[in-house]
Amino acid sequence: MPLDVSRLPLVGGHPALDLVNTLERGAPPGGDPPHDFLSGSSALLRWTLRVGLMSDAEAERVDRAWRDDPAAAHAGLTAVREIREQLHLALLAAVHPTDGDPIAAGAALVALHERWSGAAARATLVLDRGDPPRIRLTYGTVPAMLIPDRIAEAALDVLRTADLTRVRRCPVAEGGCGWLFLDQSRNGSRRWCRMADCGTTAKARRLTERRRAARTATP
Ligand SMILES: [Zn+2]
Numbered sequence: 184m185p186l187d188v189s190r191l192p193l194v195g196g197h198p199a200l201d202l203v204n205t206l207e208r209g210a211p212p213g214g215d216p217p218h219d220f221l222s223g224s225s226a227l228l229r230w231t232l233r234v235g236l237m238s239d240a241e242a243e244r245v246d247r248a249w250r251d252d253p254a255a256a257h258a259g260l261t262a263v264r265e266i267r268e269q270l271h272l273a274l275l276a277a278v279h280p281t282d283g284d285p286i287a288a289g290a291a292l293v294a295l296h297e298r299w300s301g302a303a304a305r306a307t308l309v310l311d312r313g314d315p316p317r318i319r320l321t322y323g324t325v326p327a328m329l330i331p332d333r334i335a336e337a338a339l340d341v342l343r344t345a346d347l348t349r350v351r352r353c354p355v356a357e358g359g360c361g362w363l364f365l366d367q368s369r370n371g372s373r374r375w376c377r378m379a380d381c382g383t384t385a386k387a388r389r390l391t392e393r394r395r396a397a398r399t400a401t402p
Pocket residue numbers: 353359360361362375376377381
């Protein structure tokens with residue numbers, strides 16, 4: 184049984200990469216549709232809170248706005264799922280030029296820019312009188328749109344500020360799961376999203392294959 188979104192491993196190293204990893208990746212085409220951990224607006228609300236893109240108080244405001252207007256909740260979930268796939272396309276084309284589709288990636292970037300423009304139009308500049316005082320650009324001032332706006336902001340942030348030479352894809356061809364993560368190891372040698380999971384499974388499978396090959400080779 185698939186994990187609930189509250190127990191989904193967060194391995195991306197950036198909320199926007201963790202967003203990409205809320206959909207099962209790397210399953211062979213033609214099989215069952217991939218499992219979507221963002222199964223509904225309530226799962227999306229819990230996930231956004233868990234990855235730290237909003238506070239508890241903000242989550243309550245979103246929950247209220249979405250209960251009052253289920254169509255807004257549905258639109259928010261649809262927007263987030265679209266951002267997720269656009270970001271996945273754009274990142275794959277950037278980090279795996281041979282796998283990615285440059286035309287689809289270009290269209291995805293246009294769509295991501297549109298999402299971010301809408302979010303920026305709803306953002307406000309706020310004076311924070313702390314010490315030292317700062318002026319902050321705050322996204323998500325409209326509760327019903329807070330989650331897609333924060334996610335559009337996070338997507339733009341990863342595209343503009345992450346070192347794309349350190350974005351990796353857990354290697355599907357070698358038994359990995361296809362999730363994306365930022366390799367923050369000192370020498371840039373991290374290959375698996377979770378060694379304890381994907382890395383070990385792939386190793387065990389290679390061992391079984393080697394044993395089978397050895398058995399068939401024996402006369
Ligand atoms: Zn993996």
